Structure formats: C-alpha cells, structure tokens
Amino acid sequence: MKKIINQANRVVPEMLEGFEATHSRLVRLLPEARAVLRRIPKSPGKVALISGGGSGHEPAHAGYVGFGMLDAAVAGNVFASPNPEQLLAALDELKNQAGILMIIKNYSGDVMNFGIAAEMAAEKGAIIEKVVVNDDVALAGRDKPDWRRGIAGTVFVHKIAGAAAEKGMRLAEVRELAERAVAGMGSMGVALSPCIVPEAGKPGFSLGENEMEIGLGIHGEAGARKTAVLPADEIAGELFARIRDDVGLKSGDKVAVLVNGLGGTPPLELYILARAARRLADQAGLNISYSLVGNYMTSLEMAGASLTLLRLDAELEELLAAPALTPAIYQPAPGQ
Amino acid sequence: MKKIINQANRVVPEMLEGFEATHSRLVRLLPEARAVLRRIPKSPGKVALISGGGSGHEPAHAGYVGFGMLDAAVAGNVFASPNPEQLLAALDELKNQAGILMIIKNYSGDVMNFGIAAEMAAEKGAIIEKVVVNDDVALAGRDKPDWRRGIAGTVFVHKIAGAAAEKGMRLAEVRELAERAVAGMGSMGVALSPCIVPEAGKPGFSLGENEMEIGLGIHGEAGARKTAVLPADEIAGELFARIRDDVGLKSGDKVAVLVNGLGGTPPLELYILARAARRLADQAGLNISYSLVGNYMTSLEMAGASLTLLRLDAELEELLAAPALTPAIYQPAPGQ
Numbered sequence: 001m002k003k004i005i006n007q008a009n010r011v012v013p014e015m016l017e018g019f020e021a022t023h024s025r026l027v028r029l030l031p032e033a034r035a036v037l038r039r040i041p042k043s044p045g046k047v048a049l050i051s052g053g054g055s056g057h058e059p060a061h062a063g064y065v066g067f068g069m070l071d072a073a074v075a076g077n078v079f080a081s082p083n084p085e086q087l088l089a090a091l092d093e094l095k096n097q098a099g100i101l102m103i104i105k106n107y108s109g110d111v112m113n114f115g116i117a118a119e120m121a122a123e124k125g126a127i128i129e130k131v132v133v134n135d136d137v138a139l140a141g142r143d144k145p146d147w148r149r150g151i152a153g154t155v156f157v158h159k160i161a162g163a164a165a166e167k168g169m170r171l172a173e174v175r176e177l178a179e180r181a182v183a184g185m186g187s188m189g190v191a192l193s194p195c196i197v198p199e200a201g202k203p204g205f206s207l208g209e210n211e212m213e214i215g216l217g218i219h220g221e222a223g224a225r226k227t228a229v230l231p232a233d234e235i236a237g238e239l240f241a242r243i244r245d246d247v248g249l250k251s252g253d254k255v256a257v258l259v260n261g262l263g264g265t266p267p268l269e270l271y272i273l274a275r276a277a278r279r280l281a282d283q284a285g286l287n288i289s290y291s292l293v294g295n296y297m298t299s300l301e302m303a304g305a306s307l308t309l310l311r312l313d314a315e316l317e318e319l320l321a322a323p324a325l326t327p328a329i330y331q332p333a334p335g336q
Numbered sequence: 337m338k339k340i341i342n343q344a345n346r347v348v349p350e351m352l353e354g355f356e357a358t359h360s361r362l363v364r365l366l367p368e369a370r371a372v373l374r375r376i377p378k379s380p381g382k383v384a385l386i387s388g389g390g391s392g393h394e395p396a397h398a399g400y401v402g403f404g405m406l407d408a409a410v411a412g413n414v415f416a417s418p419n420p421e422q423l424l425a426a427l428d429e430l431k432n433q434a435g436i437l438m439i440i441k442n443y444s445g446d447v448m449n450f451g452i453a454a455e456m457a458a459e460k461g462a463i464i465e466k467v468v469v470n471d472d473v474a475l476a477g478r479d480k481p482d483w484r485r486g487i488a489g490t491v492f493v494h495k496i497a498g499a500a501a502e503k504g505m506r507l508a509e510v511r512e513l514a515e516r517a518v519a520g521m522g523s524m525g526v527a528l529s530p531c532i533v534p535e536a537g538k539p540g541f542s543l544g545e546n547e548m549e550i551g552l553g554i555h556g557e558a559g560a561r562k563t564a565v566l567p568a569d570e571i572a573g574e575l576f577a578r579i580r581d582d583v584g585l586k587s588g589d590k591v592a593v594l595v596n597g598l599g600g601t602p603p604l605e606l607y608i609l610a611r612a613a614r615r616l617a618d619q620a621g622l623n624i625s626y627s628l629v630g631n632y633m634t635s636l637e638m639a640g641a642s643l644t645l646l647r648l649d650a651e652l653e654e655l656l657a658a659p660a661l662t663p664a665i666y667q668p669a670p671g672q
Contacts, residue, residue, distance in 0.1 A: 002528040002529070002545075002546070002548070002565055002639065003528070003605055004526075004528070004568045004571060004601060004605040004606075004608060004609050004640075004641060005567070005568050005605060005608055006567045006568050006569055006608065006612075007567075011604060011608060014568075014607075014608045014611050015604050015607040015608050015611070016607075017611045018606075018607035018608055018609070018610035018611030018612075018614065018629070019607045019610075021610065021611060021614045021624075021627075022595075022607065022610050022614075022627050022628075022629045055604065056604060058602065058603035058604045058607065059603055063603075190340075192338040192339075192340070193338070209338075210338070212338070229338050231341070231342045231343075232340045232341050232342050232350075233342055235340060259358075263600075263601075263602035263603075263604075264599075264600045264601075264602065264637060264639070265340060265600075265637065266394065266599030266600065266631065266634045266636055266637050267394035267395055267399075267599075267631065267634065268347060268351050268391065268392060268394045268599075268634075268636065269339055269340040269341060269637070270340075270354075271350075271351040271352075271354035271355045271358065271394065272340060272341055272342065272347060272350045272351050272354055273340050273354070274354035274355075274357065274358050275350050275351070275353045275354030275357060276342075276354075278353075278354065278357045288357075291357075291358050292358075293354070293358045295602065295603065295631070298602045298603065298604075300602055300604065301600065301601065301602050301605070301639065303338065303600070303637065304340075305340060325668060330666040330667065330668070331666065332661060332666070332668070
C-alpha cells in the first residue's frame with residue numbers, strides 16, 4: 001500500500017487539520033465531531049444544510065462548505081458513516097429558525113445515523129428535513145430506489161439546495177428542489193484500478209493488466225461487470241446511454257453534466273471523457289448549460305471516473321448558476 | 337497502459353476540445369495552434385501573458401487562462417514543447433500596445449521554442465519580454481540555474497504576474513515581479529508511481545512495492561534518489577528543509593505554500609501533506625499567508641506530490657490575494 005500518510009488510523013483527523021489550515025478563511029473545524037463548518041455562519045433566518053459521510057471522497061463533503069452550498073459537513077472514518085453523536089454536535093452548531101436540511105447519500109449506515117441524529121436534534125427543538133440522494137444507475141432502476149447508491153451527483157444537490165437556501169427559500173421549498181434534482185439525475189462510473197482503505201491495507205477487488213470495472217460505487221467495491229479497458233468514447237457511450245434511459249432524457253432537454261475523477265485519474269483523461277460526453281449530448285439533442293470536470297467525489301486513489309447527467313428546468317438552472325464560494329467550488333454571479 | 341483515452345496520438349487535441357467545451361464562458365481554443373485564449377480579451381493597454389509547454393500537466397497551463405492570470409496557453413504534445421509556429425499564432429492573437437510577457441518553464445525545448453517565437457513576433461512589431469521559471473531545488477542550487485527545472489511554482493508566477501498585468505503595471509514592472517517570485521521560490525517533489533506517456537506505452541522508470549522517488553521533475557523521469565516509502569511527515573520534512581535552505585527562508589518570513597498533486601494522488605493525501613507542511617512552517621517561524629492544495633501541475637497519472645514555498649513581501653502578497661477567474665483558480669477580491 002503506497003500512500004502519502006502517516007498512520008492508517010490517523011488519516012481522517014490529519015486530513016481535516018490540513019483542510020482547515022488550508023481553507024481557514026472559509027471554514028472552521030470542530031475537531032471532536034470531525035465537522036467542518038462555515039467560518040462565517042449563515043443568517044439564522046435562512047435554511048441550513050448539512051451533509052457528510054465516510055471519508056475518502058474528498059473534496060466531498062467538506063469542500064462544499066461555504067457561501068451558496070453547505071453549512072456543515074461531518075466526516076466518518078474512511079468509507080464509514082459518521083456516528084449520530086458527531087452529527088448531533090454539528091447540528092447543535094446550526095441551530096436556527098428556518099430549519100435544517102440533511103443531504104444524505106443512500107447508504108444504510110448514513111441513512112440510519114443521520115436519521116438518529118435528526119430525531120435527537122428534533123427532541124431538542126430543531127426543525128429538520130431530509131433528502132436521500134440515490135443517483136447511481138448501475139445496480140437498479142427507479143423501481144428499486146433502495147438499491148441505488150448515492151454518488152457524485154450529490155454535488156449537484158449541494159449546489160442547488162445551497163443556492164435555494166441562500167436565496168432565503170423556506171425549508172419545504174429547499175427540500176422540494178433537492179428532491180427534484182434527485183428525481184432528474186443519474187450517475188454511473190468506471191474504475192481502472194481498485195483503491196486501498198488505509199486500515200485494510202489491501203484492495204477491495206483486483207483487476208488484470210487490461211481490465212476495468214463498469215458500474216461501481218465509491219467505496220472500493222467491485223462494479224456491476226468487468227471488461228477489457230475500453231476507449232474513452234465507448235466508456236462515455238455506455239455510461240451516457242444507461243443514464244439517459246434511467247433519467248428519461250429527451251431531445252431538447254437542458255442538462256448539467258459532471259465528469260468526476262475518482263482520485264487517481266488526471267485532468268487530461270477527464271477532459272477527454274468530457275469531450276466524449278459533450279458529443280453524445282449533442283447527438284442526443286441535449287443542451288448542456290452547466291458542467292463540471294474534476295475530482296469532486298473521489299474514492300481514495302482509485303483510477304476511474306463517473307458521469308452524471310441532471311435534467312434542468314429554469315429554476316434548477318438558475319440555482320446551479322448562482323454564486324458559490326467554497327473550498328472546492330467557487331463561481332461568481334452570472335455575468336461577473 | 338490503462339488510461340481513459342481513445343488513441344495515444346489524439347490525447348492532446350481531444351483534451352483541448354473537452355477543455356474548451358467545459359470552460360467556454362472563460363476561454364476559447366485556437367485549434368490549429370493548440371492555444372487556449374481568454375474568451376474576453378484583456379484591454380490592449382495592459383500587458384498580456386503567455387505560457388505553455390508540454391501537455392500532461394493539466395490544469396497547467398490552459399487552466400490558468402482568464403481574468404487575473406494568463407492571456408494565452410499553448411500546448412505541445414505530451415511532455416514536448418509547443419513549436420514556434422504554434423506560439424507565434426497565439427502571439428498574433430495577443431498583439432497589444434503594452435507588450436507581452438512569456439512565462440517559460442526551464443526546459444531546453446521550451447526555452448528555445450519560446451525564444452524563436454519571440455524573435456519572430458518581434459520582427460512583426462511585438463514587444464516581448466521573457467521570464468524563465470526554475471523553481472526545482474532537487475538537482476542543483478542557485479549557482480547552477482540552468483540545471484534547475486521549472487515545476488509547480490510556475491503557478492505562483494502566473495498568479496503574481498497576472499495580477500500585476502491586470503492592475504495595469506508596465507511590462508518591465510510585471511517582469512520584475514515575476515523574477516522576484518522566481519528568486520524567492522523553491523519546489524521539490526516525490527513520486528510513489530511512475531507515469532506512462534501515451535505514445536510510449538510504458539513507464540519512464542520502475543518502483544518496487546515499497547519504494548518512492550524523491551526529487552523528481554514532472555516529465556516521468558526518475559528522481560534524485562530512490563528510498564522506501566516514507567511517512568507523510570518525513571516526506572514533508574525532507575522537502576521543506578531542502579526548499580528552506582535553497583530559498584534562504586528565515587523565521588519571521590511570510591510565505592505562500594503550494595501542495596501540488598501529480599495526478600494520481602487524491603486530496604485526502606494532499607491535505608495530510610499540507611498539514612505536515614503547515615506544522616513545519618510554524619516550527620520554523622514562517623507565516624503562511626496564501627496556500628493552495630490540489631492538482632495544479634500534474635505529471636499525467638503519476639502518484640506523488642510536490643511542495644513549493646515562496647517568500648512574500650507586501651507587494652507579492654497583495655498580488656497573490658488579488659482576484660482571479662480562470663478554470664483552475666477562482667478567487668474573489670479579498671474581503672468579498
């Protein structure tokens with residue numbers, strides 16, 4: 001196992017310390033809770049957003065804490081859910097009048113622990129709603145929502161709900177917009193290498209010299225099937241078709257696109273994949289109005305990438321385009 | 337060779353197409369010249385900046401084209417200098433009254449080809465100055481400037497010179513500031529894996545299961561020495577000491593820090609290295625006033641990272657903090 005780390009059981013707190021030091025103008029760390037919060041809190045009259053999950057997906061989710069996105073992100077151990085006590089400590093920092101929206105990736109540990117924390121906070125008077133993101137189309141269709149994992153599309157939900165909250169929308173409206181994003185979104189990924197959980201010390205699956213996995217999640221698990229390494233355009237073609245069918249995208253639809261690196265794949269390859277996705281969208285008559293290319297939701301040092309497509313209406317489009325200032329996504333107001 | 341590409345000899349034009357499509361609000365591509373230019377050109381009364389070099393270092397340099405940084409970036413083949421004709425085509429787009437500064441990483445091909453292009457453009461009436469970046473401290477001290485390669489610190493030069501040009505400073509002043517940055521800066525890297533040039537199809541060096549290279553460049557070449565994989569804090573300690581001695585940093589100095597990923601190393605590890613660098617800076621009495629952590633100057637899919645330290649005076653500090661809006665670095669004006 002080759003990694004730039006000190007001790008396998010110290011990677012999360014050390015990463016968080018480095019993160020806070022690097023982005024101290026934007027965020028602060030609550031070390032015991034492993035929670036990253038905005039340096040300058042949002043007004044209590046606006047809805048607050050909290051997310052989190054296992055570590056190893058950086059910059060998710062701490063990288064999305066800041067103006068126009070999240071108010072708090074809580075980090076579990078690598079690929080392990082944060083516990084309810086951590087989440088409750090972060091929720092205590094967010095106490096407000098407008099209420100709190102939890103953005104949860106669809107894993108049983110996260111759903112359970114965020115749920116317990118929500119109940120504990122509600123008993124103390126907090127107003128909390130939840131949205132569960134299940135954008136992965138690789139394992140199941142929309143008839144089996146529980147089987148669908150939450151992966152990179154979660155970043156779009158952070159952006160949309162964050163902009164809605166920043167505009168002063170009410171909790172029910174922010175939740176409805178986040179749910180609308182989830183309903184119109186699909187993601188699917190490929191891996192060219194496994195990754196190694198530091199405390200495990202060995203990869204979760206193995207791949208031959210010329211093999212790749214298609215349809216995998218972000219926790220080092222194997223994918224839906226193994227194949228020879230395909231050209232970028234074929235990879236994009238397979239991912240695109242699966243997502244298009246899942247979401248029901250039609251010619252004339254406006255979409256947002258995310259080409260997400262899993263940690264070990266460099267920008268050169270991601271942009272080649274982005275080119276392929278762009279051409280497929282053009283051929284399908286889709287109009288791309290927002291796009292991100294980069295490491296937005298990693299899986300440790302896994303080589304690979306995922307594609308996310310999100311159907312946009314005018315409201316979602318405006319919220320994606322709204323300004324944001326976080327460690328991982330900075331964008332000025334449109335026209336600036 | 338596992339990569340998300342189509343054909344080894346098509347990676348650069350396809351990457352550039354994907355880059356332009358992704359960042360079309362900020363940049364436009366001159367496809368024949370493989371040059372990325374600002375979508376909205378700078379006023380001709382301000383100094384224009386051009387950089388470039390071999391591909392495989394993305395987001396360098398096209399990712400730094402935009403407000404507050406570069407006006408043009410020209411891409412050669414992977415790890416190969418752009419030719420004078422490409423550079424001249426880009427220079428023709430930048431014709432202005434205030435003059436042009438070339439920012440060149442110290443490789444013989446780049447120095448020669450940028451030099452030839454500068455002469456050709458000067459014959460056509462352009463006013464051109466050059467700065468050569470040689471921040472790598474691994475191979476030679478300041479007594480042998482020709483032996484020092486230009487690596488990740490080049491990003492700081494883009495930021496400083498870009499902010500100076502955006503403020504309307506004259507060409508000689510912009511060049512002097514870029515040279516001041518080069519004089520006060522050092523970088524050094526480590527690799528945990530080699531990388532594979534697509535058209536070569538095999539790695540430039542090999543490493544055992546528990547080996548790393550220290551002091552390598554960004555072109556897949558082996559480093560200054562091979563060692564067992566060290567803990568992050570020891571890696572940081574060795575890089576920090578070498579750079580501190582090279583630059584002559586003293587207690588009380590203000591510095592900028594860049595922890596740069598080489599392409600295959602994820603944010604989790606980079607932030608652990610950033611934490612170590614921060615602690616070393618604190619112990620040495622250095623005051624970090626600007627820091628970047630991420631993939632800023634990659635070496636294809638190489639696993640590894642480099643550390644850059646730059647001594648700041650008040651002027652350099654202000655220029656680093658000035659606003660920028662490019663695909664890879666966006667920062668609002670201080671206080672915004």
